Amino acid sequence: MARFFTFLVGFFLLIFFISPALSAPLKKKFYKKTCPLAETIVRSTITNAMANDTGIPAALTRLHFHDCFVRGCDASILLDSTPKHKAEKESMRNKGIGGFEVIDAAKAKIEAYCPNTVSCADIIAFAARDSVHLTGGIYYDVLGGRRDGTISLIGDATKNLPDAFFNVTQLKENFAKKGLSLEELVTLSGVHSIGDCHCSSFSKRLYSFNATYPQDPSMVSTYASYLRAKCPRPVKTNSGVDPIVPFDPLTPTRLDNNYYKNLKSKKGLLFSDQVLWESSLTKKMVGSNIKHPSAWASKFASAMVHMGSIKVLTGSQGEIRKNCRVVNY
The missing domain is CATH 1.10.520.10 (Peroxidase; domain 1)
Incomplete structure (x- = not known):
C-alpha cells in the first residue's frame, strides 16, 4: 500500500511538472x-x-x-x-x-x-x-x-473553410465550430472591405443563379452590370483566365465599415456577404456597424484576437519551423 501511495504521489508530481511544458x-x-x-x-x-x-x-x-x-x-x-x-x-x-x-x-x-x-x-x-x-x-x-x-x-x-455560397445558418454553424459567435461572424466579415476576389467565386450570381432567376435578385442591377463588364460569362475552357475585382470598388485599400453600407445597397460581392443583410438573424448587426463605425472597429480588434487563439499549439507542442514552407527534419 505504501508503495502504491508513493507511486501515485510520484505520478501526479510528474504530471504537474510536465503538463505546463506541453501547453x-x-x-x-x-x-x-x-x-x-x-x-x-x-x-x-x-x-x-x-x-x-x-x-x-x-x-x-x-x-x-x-x-x-x-x-x-x-x-x-x-x-x-x-x-x-x-x-x-x-x-x-x-x-x-x-x-x-x-x-x-x-x-x-x-x-x-x-x-x-x-x-x-x-x-x-x-x-x-x-x-x-x-x-x-x-x-x-x-x-x-x-x-x-x-x-x-x-x-x-x-x-x-466557409463556402462563398453559404447562407447565414451555414455560416453561423461554421463559425460556432471554431468558438466564434454570430456577432463575431458579422464583425470579421467586414474585412471584405479590402482586397480582391476572383470572378469564379461569385459569377453564378450573375449568370446562372437558379432556375427562376438567372441573376441573383438580392444584387442591385447597376452593380450586376458593373460586375458583368469585369467578369464575362464563364466558358468551359482550360484557359485558366479568372479575372479579379475588388470587394469594395470605392475604398478597396481602406479597412472601414463601407462593407456594411454596400450590403445595405445590395452590393455585397459574395452571396455569403449579401445574406448578412438579407437575414433577420444578422440584419440589425449590419445596421449597427453602419451607424457606429468606431464600435465596429473595436469589435473587429477583439474578434481578431479571439480568432487568433483558435486551437493554438504552445509549450512543447508542434515545432518552430526553420522554413515556413516545410516541416523540420
Whole structure:
C-alpha cells in the first residue's frame, strides 16, 4: 500500500511538472527577451512590400483567417505539398490566397537575427495585426507563443473553410465550430472591405443563379452590370483566365465599415456577404456597424484576437519551423 501511495504521489508530481511544458497560455510581448525585434521586423517587411503591392495587407489578413480555421492557428496554410500529400493551400477554398512571399521574407530576416525562436504561426498573426493597422488604423495587441503544426491536408480546407455560397445558418454553424459567435461572424466579415476576389467565386450570381432567376435578385442591377463588364460569362475552357475585382470598388485599400453600407445597397460581392443583410438573424448587426463605425472597429480588434487563439499549439507542442514552407527534419 505504501508503495502504491508513493507511486501515485510520484505520478501526479510528474504530471504537474510536465503538463505546463506541453501547453502554455499565449503571452503579451512573448519575444521581448528572446527576439525583441521580431515584431518590428514583421512590420517593416510588410511596409516595404506594400510599396510595390497595395493588396498585401488584405492578403495577409485573409491568410490569418484561412490558417486559423483549418487545424487552428498553426501556420499549416504555409506548408507546401509533398509527394505523398497535397497541402491545404491547394484547395479551391484557398484560391486567391497570397502573401506567402512576404511571410517568407519576414521569417528569413528573423531567422538571421534570432534563429529557431519565432514561429511562423506568430509571424502570420503579427502580419495580420499590422495589416489591419496599416489599412484601417485599428490596432490590437497580439499575444505570442504559438508553435507551428506539422500537418497540412487539402481535404481539411474543404471541411473547415466557409463556402462563398453559404447562407447565414451555414455560416453561423461554421463559425460556432471554431468558438466564434454570430456577432463575431458579422464583425470579421467586414474585412471584405479590402482586397480582391476572383470572378469564379461569385459569377453564378450573375449568370446562372437558379432556375427562376438567372441573376441573383438580392444584387442591385447597376452593380450586376458593373460586375458583368469585369467578369464575362464563364466558358468551359482550360484557359485558366479568372479575372479579379475588388470587394469594395470605392475604398478597396481602406479597412472601414463601407462593407456594411454596400450590403445595405445590395452590393455585397459574395452571396455569403449579401445574406448578412438579407437575414433577420444578422440584419440589425449590419445596421449597427453602419451607424457606429468606431464600435465596429473595436469589435473587429477583439474578434481578431479571439480568432487568433483558435486551437493554438504552445509549450512543447508542434515545432518552430526553420522554413515556413516545410516541416523540420
